[in-house]
Amino acid sequence: MARRDSSPSSAGRRRREGKGTTGAKRLPQLSWQTVRNPYPPFEIASADEIEAVHEASLEVLQEIGINFLLGEARDILKAAGADVDPDGTRVRFDRAMVEELIAKAPSQFTIHARNLDRSRVFGGNHINFFPVAGNPNISDIEGGRRSGNLADYRDLLRLAQVINAVHGCTPMLEPIDVEPNIRYLDIVGEQLLITDKIAFGYSLGRRKILDALEMVRIARGIDEATLLAEPSMWTVVNANSPLQLDIPMLIGMIEMARRQQPVVVTPFTLAGAMAPVSIAGALTQQNAEALAGISFIQIVGPGCPVVYGGFTSNVDMRSGAPAFGTPEYVKAVLVGGQLARRYRLPYRSSNVNASNWPDAQATYEGVMSLWATVLSHTNMIMHSFGWLEGGLRGSFEKIVIDLETVQTMMKAFEPVDFSRDELGLDAMREVGPGGHYFGAQHTLARYETAFYQPILSDWRNWETWQQDGALDATQRAHRIYKELLAEYEAPPMDPAIREELTAFIARRKREGGATADD
């Protein structure tokens, strides 16, 4: 599924050649590239079953309705023709209204990065891998588990820049050592200073989202009109499931929609806790919440890019703890893709696990998730690198484990070449029964690029591996993330832009930043 971009940046060229500017040997990585799943999506629900979920969701929106906790949002919905409870927060939607609004959203769009070579397309069979987001804790196996902090956040962003398979930024860690009112300035500012990939801003109140958009505008060196015409920053809105949207998120949605900036609407529907215990029920609620959020955005900003988000999983019914990478999660991701395609919307799901350690459990839960995301034609795969502990923690080692599995999927979904030469008849004639192919012409012409070269897998024999310290994959991942960090080079930025951006951040910090109510 990999297609090399036709105009790679010179930094990209250097990386592919395995050398940095200093001439030091770099770790093997796939190049920065467009990624697609060229095969039809894997579908486990029939068309009738998808229609049943659709119909049931419309029933939920029409009969039960959704709580919109912000008065301004209810006023907008009332003016647009929704049935708004005069004495409360409940909003009910007519089915025709929902279908008309959803149809306004684009089926594909581009998010622009400050380095335009880093812009990405969302929709169709495009795949974009995003790193861990929003976790309050971080760990590595030497330093242990610790609260989110700015130093680790910066290191995570450096890794996001170094790793070619990371296709955009997220708030990779919550730096809780920074005061809450100015934290959003660092969360967005550091993305723009440390990386040249597309930026994320939290949808948590008016002032915060407007400041974030201003930082992105400065970093891109564009004017307001260009920002409106070119989606340049994205956000995620989680419903407060069940069936509720809160005030700061709704304010953020309004401001993003007014400026045609992409919003990923992701209900967090844990079956058995915040959603019905049945997978079909949790998906129905997910669908109702997603349609409500997307409809609202299309009222405020018709044609605003949105992504249909799915995050349906289950809880451990003995403890109430959330579970991820389970059979139920796999099924929900696959059906979620079918629902998103029902509405011709780009789709977001995630590579997740509930493990307390970057071990075999974190790995199998993650790879189970990953297959579901790629098979379902997920366009935006969140938490693709470094999630742990059900979202309570990021892990440096898990980033490297995930890098190997993500790259494996990228290569596994590249079509096999069945052209005449590749069928190998000449090689078989040359080698014949009982021979070997190591020195064959056919081999020599291809061996350097024939196979994926891993970054983490160790295929040496037992004796060699033992002599070299018998490091397991998690221990090797620790070494590798440090080597990747050492490869970091700041991407170029116009000095005038850098000065304007840092001055803006400094001024807003002096002014006290913003609260969710601002």
Add this chain to the structure above:
Amino acid sequence: MARRDSSPSSAGRRRREGKGTTGAKRLPQLSWQTVRNPYPPFEIASADEIEAVHEASLEVLQEIGINFLLGEARDILKAAGADVDPDGTRVRFDRAMVEELIAKAPSQFTIHARNLDRSRVFGGNHINFFPVAGNPNISDIEGGRRSGNLADYRDLLRLAQVINAVHGCTPMLEPIDVEPNIRYLDIVGEQLLITDKIAFGYSLGRRKILDALEMVRIARGIDEATLLAEPSMWTVVNANSPLQLDIPMLIGMIEMARRQQPVVVTPFTLAGAMAPVSIAGALTQQNAEALAGISFIQIVGPGCPVVYGGFTSNVDMRSGAPAFGTPEYVKAVLVGGQLARRYRLPYRSSNVNASNWPDAQATYEGVMSLWATVLSHTNMIMHSFGWLEGGLRGSFEKIVIDLETVQTMMKAFEPVDFSRDELGLDAMREVGPGGHYFGAQHTLARYETAFYQPILSDWRNWETWQQDGALDATQRAHRIYKELLAEYEAPPMDPAIREELTAFIARRKREGGATADD
């Protein structure tokens, strides 16, 4: 994809109730069941591309040919009309001959176990998970890595009996502490004594395969005629790739085919070493070798059950070491399934990895393989439990890791129920916006069976997990395999049959067993 058998054994019923005969609590497991992939196979090659591989394979068989090292086999082939080199071992096949012979093999068949509730169907969308096979070494994280031995072989078979997702026996370890000439008697005999699941015999010479069949006949308590009518033991034949079949394997094939016992024909085509470096080339060679072996079997025993085996992977081109669970492996497994279906034959592939430790690498390489096997409609998934180190070693902990991933796949491929009640509208009406579903009627009616219950995954929070010793998944797998071993109960066997079987084994050992030349 799980369907409970209509007539579960009483032992099966006890297990499902979570109790042994002693009343002790058992670990949670899915029941013994028929497993299917109810969705269409995932196909990455076009029909034209599959035809290109088919045509190229026939070209190989017609122009290059295959070395059959056994004179008796060449005589059989010559009598059947093949073009046999009078001065050598090369045999060339006319394309019409190959197509006619392949068509004689059944597309589906049953292998009968000594306990008929354990018999399994091969073909269509049936899936059967078989454990690790043939490895010369074994390890657990306490005892370390050691050579194959009878005590560990017995423990592995006990696990195969206890684990419901293990659908049949293999030679799970090479017990090299037993003398070579009598080892095959223990390899087969212990399967029949320790388990009641279907048995495997090595295809390594006439006397060995005939003794193995006799042991199976005794264990099943049937006569020769019934044995001929009911496939009761299976074997694997690996080509000596490239394009060569050796003497002991050919003798075994002849005897199995004469008695209509199933043979899995699996070329071992490592791209870049024993096969062309291109995946299309390695698959062409795999296909030619498989067709040659299957054609030969159909000459000897028309209609004999066979399985099309695929084991195409790649080597590390820097070291020559075999690699597994790679992108190339995933693609080869998926295309292999398409080739097997081209010939309407059951398909075998494997859950494999090249890791030196039951760690994250072993896990992601394994889960990558596992997805490919299930998506490709593999009917016989070899090495599903416990493979390590590219086949040089089995691992007790990996058996438990694999049990979790295999069970996850079984549940993930069970269709979602989209019936009206499952869509959860009543639950959403009851709970409403902002509520939670823990106490809802809809939840209470379903919570005990709504979700897959894991055997290895630990979803407790960080603090609880820390207090309980902070064991990673590999360490927990160690504990769990010992608990599973403690659950072992010998399956019932008629005392007269047991006596006859043990007497046969004892007599053949006294007589000195057999060599590959016998």
